[in-house]
Amino acid sequence: MRRRHLRSVLRIEALVYPRPWSLGLFVSELTLRSSRCYCVARVEGEVVAYSGLMLCDEDAHVTTIAVDPAWQRHSLGTRLLLHLAREACQRGARHLTLEVRVGNQGAQALYHRFGFVPAGIRKNYYSETNEDALVMWASDIDYPEYGARLDQLEASLP
Numbered sequence: 670m671r672r673r674h675l676r677s678v679l680r681i682e683a684l685v686y687p688r689p690w691s692l693g694l695f696v697s698e699l700t701l702r703s704s705r706c707y708c709v710a711r712v713e714g715e716v717v718a719y720s721g722l723m724l725c726d727e728d729a730h731v732t733t734i735a736v737d738p739a740w741q742r743h744s745l746g747t748r749l750l751l752h753l754a755r756e757a758c759q760r761g762a763r764h765l766t767l768e769v770r771v772g773n774q775g776a777q778a779l780y781h782r783f784g785f786v787p788a789g790i791r792k793n794y795y796s797e798t799n800e801d802a803l804v805m806w807a808s809d810i811d812y813p814e815y816g817a818r819l820d821q822l823e824a825s826l827p
C-alpha cells in the first residue's frame with residue numbers, strides 16, 4: 670500500500686466499517702515500515718481490497734482487512750491473508766492474532782481456515798456499535814505444518 674492508493678482505500682473503508690480509519694491513521698501506519706506491512710489487491714489497476722499487519726516481537730497482529738463489497742467472495746480476502754501470514758513468518762513472527770466483531774461470522778469463517786481459534790472476548794471493544802470483539806489467535810505459524818496449510822489454501826484458489 671502506497672499513499673497514492675489511499676483514496677481508494679478510504680472509499681472502501683467508508684463502505685465496510687461503521688467507524689472508518691482516517692487518512693492520517695493510514696499515513697502514520699505507512700510510515701512505520703519496519704513494524705508494519707500494508708498491502709492492496711487490485712483488479713485492472715483499481716484497488717478493491719487491502720489489509721495490514723503490525724509486528725510485535727513474536728506476535729503479528731492483523732490490524733485491518735477489507736474487500737470492496739462488489740468484490741467480496743472472490744477469494745481476495747484469502748489472497749491478502751495468505752500474503753500477510755507469509756510476511757509474518759518471513760519477519761520472524763510465531764503467532765498471528767486479530768480482533769473481530771462477535772457477529773461477523775463471515776470473517777470468522779475466513780480466519781478459521783487460516784487456523785485462527787477464539788481466545789477470548791474484549792467487551793464493548795467496538796464502542797461505536799456496542800459490540801464485543803472476539804480475540805483470535807493462530808499459533809505456531811513458524812512450524813512447517815502451518816506453511817503446509819498456507820500452501821494448501823493457495824493451491825485451492827481459483
Ligand SMILES: CC(C)(COP(=O)(O)OP(=O)(O)OC[C@H]1O[C@@H](n2cnc3c(N)ncnc32)[C@H](O)[C@@H]1OP(=O)(O)O)[C@@H](O)C(=O)NCCC(=O)NCCS
Nearest residue numbers: 685734735736741742743744745746747769775776778779
Ligand atoms: C471479511 C472479508 C475481508 C472477507 O473477504 P472475501 O474476499 O469476501 O473472502 P473470501 O472470498 O476470501 O472468502 C473465503 C472464505 O471465507 C468465508 N467467508 C467469507 N465471507 C463470508 C461471508 N460473508 N459469509 C460466510 N462465509 C464467508 C467462506 O468460507 C469463504 O469461502 P467460500 O467463498 O468458498 O465459501 C470481507 O467480507 C470484508 O471486507 N468484509 C467487511 C470488512 C470486515 O468485516 N473485515 C474484517 C474485520 S475483522
